[in-house]
Amino acid sequence: MQRINFGRKYLQLNGPLKMRLDVRNATITAIFLAVIVAISVFALMVGSLKLSIDEVFSALFGQTSGFKRTIVVNWRLPRVIVAIIFGAGLAVSGSIFQSITKNPLGSPDVIGFSSGSYTGVLFVLLVLGSNSFSSVAIGSLIGGFATALIIYLLAFQGGTHGFRLIIVGIAMSTILGSINSMLLLQSKTEVALSAAAWGVGSLNGIDWEHGLPAVFLVIVFLLLAVVMNRPLREMELGEDTAKSHGVRINRTQGLLIIIAVSLTASATAVMGPVTFVALAAPQIALRFTKTTGSFAPTAVIGSFLLLGADVLAQRIIPGTILPVGVVTLSIGGLYLVWLLFRQARTAS
Amino acid sequence: MTITKVNVRNQVISKPNARLLAESITIQYDHRVISKNLSIEIPEGSFTVIIGPNACGKSTLLRALSNLLKPSEGQVLLDGKNIHSYKSKEVAKKLGLLPQSSTAPEGITVANLVAHGRYPHQNLIRQWTEADELAVINAMELTNTLELSNRFVDELSGGQRQRVWVAMVLAQQTPLLLLDEPTTYLDIAHQIELLELFKDLNEQGNTLIAVLHDLNQAARYATHLIAMKNGKVIAQGKPCEIVTEQLIEEVYGLKCMVIEDPVTHTPLIVPLGRAGINEN
Ligand SMILES: Nc1ncnc2c1ncn2[C@@H]1O[C@H](COP(=O)(O)OP(=O)(O)OP(=O)(O)O)[C@@H](O)[C@H]1O
Numbered sequence: 158m159q160r161i162n163f164g165r166k167y168l169q170l171n172g173p174l175k176m177r178l179d180v181r182n183a184t185i186t187a188i189f190l191a192v193i194v195a196i197s198v199f200a201l202m203v204g205s206l207k208l209s210i211d212e213v214f215s216a217l218f219g220q221t222s223g224f225k226r227t228i229v230v231n232w233r234l235p236r237v238i239v240a241i242i243f244g245a246g247l248a249v250s251g252s253i254f255q256s257i258t259k260n261p262l263g264s265p266d267v268i269g270f271s272s273g274s275y276t277g278v279l280f281v282l283l284v285l286g287s288n289s290f291s292s293v294a295i296g297s298l299i300g301g302f303a304t305a306l307i308i309y310l311l312a313f314q315g316g317t318h319g320f321r322l323i324i325v326g327i328a329m330s331t332i333l334g335s336i337n338s339m340l341l342l343q344s345k346t347e348v349a350l351s352a353a354a355w356g357v358g359s360l361n362g363i364d365w366e367h368g369l370p371a372v373f374l375v376i377v378f379l380l381l382a383v384v385m386n387r388p389l390r391e392m393e394l395g396e397d398t399a400k401s402h403g404v405r406i407n408r409t410q411g412l413l414i415i416i417a418v419s420l421t422a423s424a425t426a427v428m429g430p431v432t433f434v435a436l437a438a439p440q441i442a443l444r445f446t447k448t449t450g451s452f453a454p455t456a457v458i459g460s461f462l463l464l465g466a467d468v469l470a471q472r473i474i475p476g477t478i479l480p481v482g483v484v485t486l487s488i489g490g491l492y493l494v495w496l497l498f499r500q501a502r503t504a505s
Numbered sequence: 506m507t508i509t510k511v512n513v514r515n516q517v518i519s520k521p522n523a524r525l526l527a528e529s530i531t532i533q534y535d536h537r538v539i540s541k542n543l544s545i546e547i548p549e550g551s552f553t554v555i556i557g558p559n560a561c562g563k564s565t566l567l568r569a570l571s572n573l574l575k576p577s578e579g580q581v582l583l584d585g586k587n588i589h590s591y592k593s594k595e596v597a598k599k600l601g602l603l604p605q606s607s608t609a610p611e612g613i614t615v616a617n618l619v620a621h622g623r624y625p626h627q628n629l630i631r632q633w634t635e636a637d638e639l640a641v642i643n644a645m646e647l648t649n650t651l652e653l654s655n656r657f658v659d660e661l662s663g664g665q666r667q668r669v670w671v672a673m674v675l676a677q678q679t680p681l682l683l684l685d686e687p688t689t690y691l692d693i694a695h696q697i698e699l700l701e702l703f704k705d706l707n708e709q710g711n712t713l714i715a716v717l718h719d720l721n722q723a724a725r726y727a728t729h730l731i732a733m734k735n736g737k738v739i740a741q742g743k744p745c746e747i748v749t750e751q752l753i754e755e756v757y758g759l760k761c762m763v764i765e766d767p768v769t770h771t772p773l774i775v776p777l778g779r780a781g782i783n784e785n
């Protein structure tokens with residue numbers, strides 16, 4: 158029995174984990190999970206060789222062997238898993254940044270961390286001439302962190318002003334965009350062509366070997382994000398109150414930025430910059446749950462968006478497989494314009 | 506609206522040995538020094554009230570006393586140890602702060618905001634327990650905010666919101682309470698009600714430090730009064746011993762008459778204004 162009327166329904170858990178489970182958040186998370194499972198099964202069925210639901214399941218659970226199993230388990234499944242995990246990672250990364258900047262525009266794809274990661278990737282591919290996963294991932298991480306540091310130094314002088322961070326971030330994003338073009342134009346065409354394909358963000362041709370290390374990294378950073386969620390929510394009460402509740406502001410903020418940049422950079426290292434998911438998922442989650450406070454709904458909505466966009470990208474033009482980045486870029490561009498307009502109107 | 510003693514008793518923490526003092530601290534923002542070489546002792550079990558003109562450094566002092574601002578020189582001692590040497594959550598279990606102004610996250614309900622006061626008592630696997638629930642109910646009962654519990658904080662009146670913030674600090678259940686202008690936005694009845702609540706909390710063994718602008722309320726409720734000006738302590742002691750016409754003029758540059766409060770026999774400050782000057 159709930160003795161306090163919180164204005165929301167909670168379920169008290171008294172097991173080893175003692176907490177209040179937000180019923181609305183849990184329901185929305187469960188619904189999106191079900192939708193994700195459905196889309197996943199669909200994604201495993203369709204393609205140049207169409208399979209029935211039974212064939213997919215028997216391939217998954219090892220009752221079939223041979224070519225059909227290879228298609229499902231080695232070709233289609235990694236793409237689905239990667240989309241689900243990366244989608245969640247990007248969404249949580251966006252949620253962290255939006256909470257720190259207190260602004261729905263403060264997301265890694267808008268403020269340039271994705272572009273910075275991509276610059277790092279291009280540098281490794283084109284200038285250093287290496288294309289192993291570890292060097293690309295390190296390039297992506299360094300690019301992301303260097304961008305974060307520059308933006309931090311430029312925008313955080315004299316207090317954390319959310320909007321200033323976003324203006325500086327958008328400028329950085331543009332500058333990095335031209336650096337990226339320059340790097341591409343100056344390189345040998347065949348290398349540049351494959352590198353340029355990254356520029357739009359794509360899951361084409363992903364396999365376990367290239368996907369798994371990043372999937373593992375993203376899961377680790379997602380777990381760290383869950384640990385840091387409570388102090389992050391305290392910081393939404395303002396620095397003084399958070400501090401007086403025992404939150405170490407600088408340490409918390411620093412850790413959260415590292416987690417958020419790492420989430421974006423790990424995903425970017427594998428699929429290139431994919432916009433929109435980080436920007437929109439936290440806002441969509443907010444519309445559905447009517448509260449911040451939990452990463453779970455944001456994460457599953459991010460998974461839904463990236464997986465959905467990727468399935469769409471493969472099916473939208475018959476016979477052609479678009480990079481998922483093209484789909485998210487088109488939807489995301491419209492959404493960003495709408496968001497900017499709305500903010501400009503409330504600001505004036 | 507009556508406050509029962511039973512409720513207040515729940516509010517007291519078992520060991521009232523908290524003790525707070527500042528040893529010749531210098532407090533500054535970047536390079537602007539607000540207080541230099543300031544020493545202050547908060548008497549054990551007192552209801553200490555700090556008064557002084559705007560911008561004299563009252564809030565800054567509270568921030569230093571509550572470990573929000575590290576003094577550039579000197580130290581703040583909490584129970585005999587430098588407050589900076591504690592784990593930040595340990596400080597938060599001993600000492601609660603109501604800042605002068607706060608912002609609530611968008612769309613949060615009253616009970617959920619008050620629940621944030623429990624943060625120092627929680628951890629990753631113990632996020633919400635019976636004890637948290639009781640503390641929140643008790644804090645909301647004491648501040649008469651229980652009937653607001655499911656309302657959105659951004660849709661409350663200024664005074665209702667202020668009482669919710671006070672409830673959040675009370676839910677923290679600390680033996681030391683630092684309150685920066687707790688009665689702002691409140692009507693006169695709610696002001697007195699809240700001050701009476703603080704008085705009860707104090708009588709149950711909690712140590713309170715409040716910044717107040719109403720001198721008559723300060724003189725009535727304080728067991729220890731500190732008058733500040735330009736970052737310095739001008740006078741401190743029992744209100745009936747230190748509140749004089751000279752002190753008020755020195756601190757505020759205001760001519761006044763000090764008479765006896767007919768109800769509590771504490772000093773009552775009556776500003777002269779132009780009317781008083783003309784008569785003389
Ligand atoms: N964050 C800050 N950065 C720089 N200076 C500050 C900051 N906060 C306060 N000050 C300055 O410190 C001085 C003391 O401010 P403080 O808030 O302590 O005054 P106060 O006595 O609480 O005043 P009031 O009665 O108006 O609340 C003021 O001159 C103020 O401008």
Ligand SMILES: [Mg+2]
Pocket residue numbers: 563564565605685
């Ligand atoms: Mg103040």
